Amino acid sequence: MGQRASNGVLGATSGTASSGVLIGRSSELGRLAALLRAASEGLAGVALVGGDAGIGKTRLVTELAEQARRDGFAVLVGQCAELGDALPYLPLADALRGAPAELRTEIDARPVLGRLLPGGTDPGTESASGLTQQRLFGSMLGFLAVRPMLLVLEDLHWADRSTRDLLVFLSRMLQTERVLLVGTYRTDDLHRRHPLRRVLAELRLLPSVTSVELTPLDQAEMADYLAALGGTDARVMDEVAERAEGNPFYGAELLEAVTEGSSMTDDLAGLLLSRAEVLSDEAQRVLRGAAVAGRRVDHDLLQEASGLPDLAFDEAMREIVSRGLLRPDGEYGYAFRHALLQEAVYTDLLPGERIRLHSEFARLLTARQGAAAELAYHYLAGHDLAEGLSASVEAGRRAERLGAPAEAHRHFEQALSLWDRVPDAEQRAGTDRVRLTLRTAAVAADMGDNHRAIAQLRSLTPSAEIYERLAYYLYDSDDVEGAVAAARAAVDAAPPDSPDLARALATLSRTLAWPPRPAEVKVLAERALGVARATGTSDAEKGAILVLALCAEYEGDVEEAEKLLDSVVLRDSGDLAMDLRALFHHARTRYERGFMASAAETAERGVRLAERTGLSWSTYGTDLRFLWLLVHYSSGEWTRAAEMAAGFGARVGRVAEAVLSSFALFVEVASGAPQVEQRLAWLRPFWSDPLVAYMSRGLAAEHALWQGDPELALEHATAVLDTIYPADLGVIRISAVALWALADLGRTEGADELLARARGAVRAGMGTEGHGWMARAEAEWHRANGRFDVQAWRRVVEIFDPAFVYETARARWRLAEALLASGDRAAALEEWRLAVETADSLGAKPLAKALAELGQRARFVTAQQSLLTSREQEVLALVAEGLPNREIGERLFIAQKTVSVHVSNILGKLGVSSRTHAAALARKRGLL
Structure with a gap:
């Protein structure tokens, strides 16, 4: 055959x-083809194709891949292997290795991806495998976005933890990219505790994920x-x-x-083996060796393992291939036609035969300097514990450098479990047990398991270094009290003027930094900085500088804070996490003081650094993108802000995505975008998280106020205040919004308490934005008490102007109201005009509507003094004639799209919802 x-x-x-x-799968193929079409139009999707072994999953996705190629998609296919949990990112490496030639430059531009390929450069050491993993994930997301792409990951039931994490990341983050991600898995392999079961359950809750189950x-x-x-x-x-x-x-x-x-026969395994039993003895020997090697095997390696000379091996291979048991795979290897066949042959091996073959492959791979993870697998299966320990440690180091902390942890733990059974363990590992345990704890923390990291450190005899790391992980686990105690113990145990002391002091100052204790923290951070510089401990030096900058800012010495931040920002330290953190705080301090150009420049620098290194989705990468959006929003560059907000997807499934999605609400609420309600609906389940609540629920309060529902706004604002630490500057903004709601309700009850809460959060180092919101809280308090205080609102305008464009316009709206109440109509008209001009230029529809209502009440809107520009008056006249946008454009020699924008602005300014209503109101008020 x-x-x-x-x-x-x-x-x-x-x-x-x-x-x-394709027989019997037209429905399933149709569903996948529909997802492919949606992806081509910019709606990314994920398909999970499940079914029993042999049911046709590969055949189905092969047909889909052929269709994708015809439609202009680049197709990447990667396959997991049964020992895949030991080899990080095996299917991803497989997919990248088979990428079309035209994508090679895109891979080469992302070195962290290139490391997965044969001949990829070894990165040496990394600051943290967790950070490297974030870089890899971000780089893969950016790579997938370069053109329409179909990525198929097969046999996910064998996937390693890091590949499963990548699958979850891509499934959540792919939004508008022209990408379809397809994963296949065996349902009959998913026992109750199989790690893929939890992942599948999580992914099926996402709106972008489609499950396709293949039945007989x-x-x-x-x-x-x-x-x-x-x-x-x-x-x-x-x-x-x-x-x-x-x-x-x-x-x-x-x-x-x-x-x-x-x-x-009714036994599939027996049937498959019967096909192998008719082979010659030499061919059976080769086939058994291939089964031990795995799903794929190199030609030369398989021949050496078989022990056959060239001609005999070639004859054996010809016999095997002719019977369809193995097939040529790539240029120099073979693969089993189906994983079930490899499993059947492997299971049929006698125990001694299996051990001998694993040992032989381990010996051959060692001579070839093969993958450490594969070596560890073969050595341990061959019962060579000493070599297995050595290979496990090296496999852990390589996994760590590739950004696969889960696999690194697995290998390091394997080595530690063998330690007492290998006499020369320390020599073979190249390190002592304490250092290996510290490294194991570090990768546990990198993979998000701080509790395991803490447990591993507590198994060791305490020392300054162990206490310091323990404090670090306890603090990241929100056990501040435990972190402080451990950090103090680290300081007490550290030798004088040593790197251990520098790190212990830096970590102690970090654990005490929040809630704010500036006096104690500053002394500790200054001492840490001195010891760090004296001992050349650069990580502790940077950490101490950042803490000192925050102390200076808190005490009101913003110039000193910026000087300290400059000393970190102006030079690349090589520590990406520290560099991004410093760039964020530098940009934040500039923004809060109203220096928008400088803030935008630094924020953009941080965003670009995160993009280049694949860290756009890391904590500070995300914070920098939000800050950059906030700068554009506050300074009145709403077109750019809206473009950035569009990249913060509304479809969310966990807290990190909810925080990101919340950022978009700033510009969406202010512009009256129609998607606000949908985004809030997605975010509502995450309001138990303080940051999500502050961002999204605080803006939900503003949205409710623009919609004329101050009762709901007050409910939102009060709920947010219950979750924020009293000294947080965010208390001032939310209190001001709550006072706005009280004033609209005409209530005084609770106003004094809200003002007191806002005043309680004021601190010396507060920037322009904070002072502006505090002034607004004072002004809204007066309004809640029935007073239109001109001076209070003028102060708000003076603080926000000119840096915070939108907030200045909102304050002018209220100032115009106060001036009208005081009888100064001319001054009110001037403030109103300035506010209208800003609202119009920004596209701030809710504010424009409020100003229109004020203008109508005050009779500012006349035929001569209109809300509308001259062009808008021309468009309104033709709308009143009943002309459609196309004819209006032809009459005025402007594009139909431009007409649509003018009509939308007219409706917003007049506070109406239809063209008919606009025409009627225009005639009534003489605007034509």
């Missing part, structure tokens, strides 16, 4: 006639399939179809067994 297809529901193989038709073919479909394979005897085909129970792979094997004169 000839070589066969890798799986399937396509009838057939090169050795039999092929119909070339029915009797008629199975008959068509067998006929496509070349079956002609109706009686035989009926019996095959009955025994195969709708499984195409089993059916094909049964049919071939009958065709070759063998008897049928």
Whole structure:
């Protein structure tokens, strides 16, 4: 028989006639094709294709891949292997290795991806495997966005933890990219505690994820399939179809067994082995060696393991390939036609035979300097504990450098479990047990398991270094009290003027920095800085400088804070996490003082650094993107802010995404964007998180106020205040919004308490923004008490102007009201005009509507003094004639899209919802 297809529901193989038709899967293929079409239009999707082994998953996605190529998609296919949990990112490396040639430059531009390929540069050491993983994830997301792409990851039931984490990350973060991600997995392999079960349950909750479950073919479909394979005897085909129970792979094997004169069996493994048993002794030896190697194996490696000379090996391989058991794979290797065949042959090996073959592969791979993870797998399966320990430690180091902390942790823990059973463990590991445990704890923290890291450190005899790391992990686990105690113990245990003392002092100052204790923290950070500089401990030096900058800012010495931040920002330290953190705080202090150009420049620098290094989705990468948006929003560059907000997807599934999505609400609420309600609906389940509540629920309060529902706004604002630390500057803004709601309700109850809360959060180092919101809280307090205080609102305008453009316009709106109440109509008109001009230029529809209502009440809107620009008056006149946008554009020689923008502005300014209402109001008020 000839070589066969890798799986399937396509009838057939090169050795039999092929119909070339996909049988019995038109519905499933249609669903996947629809996702592919949606992806081509900018709606990214994820498909999870599940089914029993041999049911046709690979055949289905192969058909989809062919269609994707016809549609102009780049197609990348990667496959997990049974020892994949030891090899980080195996399917990703497989997919990148097979990427089309035109994508090589895109891969080369992302070195962290290039490391996964053969010949990829070894990064040496990294600051943290968790940070490297964030870089890899961000780089992969950016890579997928370069053109329409189909990424297929097969056999996810064998995926390593880091690949599963990547799958979750991409499934959550892919939004508008022209990408379809397809993962296949065996349902019959997912036992109750299988790690993929939790991942699948999590992913199925996402709106972007579609589950496709392949069920057995029915009797008629199975008959068509067998006929496509070349079956002609109706009686035989009926019996095959009955025994195969709708499984195409089993059916094909049964049919071939009958065709070759063998008897049928209800045991698939036995049937597969019967195909192997007819091989010559040499061919069986080669096949058994291939099964131990795994799903794929290199030609030369397999020959050496078999011990056969060239001619004998070639004959054995020709025999194996001709029977469709192995197939050529790539330029220099072979692969089993189906994973079930490899599993059957491997399971049939005798224990001693299996140990001997694993040992042989370990020896050969060692000579070839093979992958450490693969070496560890073969050594341990071959019961060579000493070499297994060495290989496990090296595999952990390599996984760490690749950004796979879960796999690094697995290998390091394996080595620690062998330690007492290997006499020269320290020599073989190249490190002592304490240092290996510290490293194991570090990768546990990198993979997000601080509790495991803490437990591992507590298993060691305490020292300054161990106490310091313990404090660090306790602080990140929100055990501030425990962190402070451990950090103090680290300081007490550290030798004088040592790197350990520098790090202990820096960590202690960090643990005490919040809630604010500036006096104690400053002394500690200054001492840490001195020891760090004296001992050349650069990480402790940077950490101490950042803490000192925050202390200076808190005490009101902003110039000193910026000077300290400059000393970190103006030079690349090589520590990406520290550099991004410094850039963020530098940009933040500039923004809060109203220096928008400088803030934008620094924020952009940080964003670009994060993009280049694949850290756009890291904590500070995300914070920098938000800050950059906030600078554009506050300074009145709303077109750019809206473009950035569009990248913060509304579809969220966990807190990190909810925080990111919340950022978009600033410009969306202020512009009256129609998607606000949808975004808030997605964010509502995450309001238990303080930051999400502050961002999204605080802006939900403003949205409710613009919608005329101050009662709901007050509910939102009060709930947010209950979650914020009293000294947080955010208290001032939310208190001001709550006072706005009280004033609109005409209530005084609670106003004094809200003002007191705002005043309680004021601190010396507060910037322009904070002072502006405090002034607004005072002004809203007066309004809640029935007073339109001109001086209070003028102070708000003076503080916000000119840096905070939108806030200045909102303050002018209230100042105009206060001036009208005081009888100064001319001054009120001037403030109103300035506010209208800003609202119009920004596209701030809710504010424009409020100003229109004020203008109508005050009779500012007349034929001569209109809200509308001259062009808008021309458009309104033609709207009143009943002309559509196309004809208006032709009359005025402007684009139809421009007409649409003018009409939208007119409706907003007049406070109406339809063209008919606008025309009627225009006639009533003489605006025509």
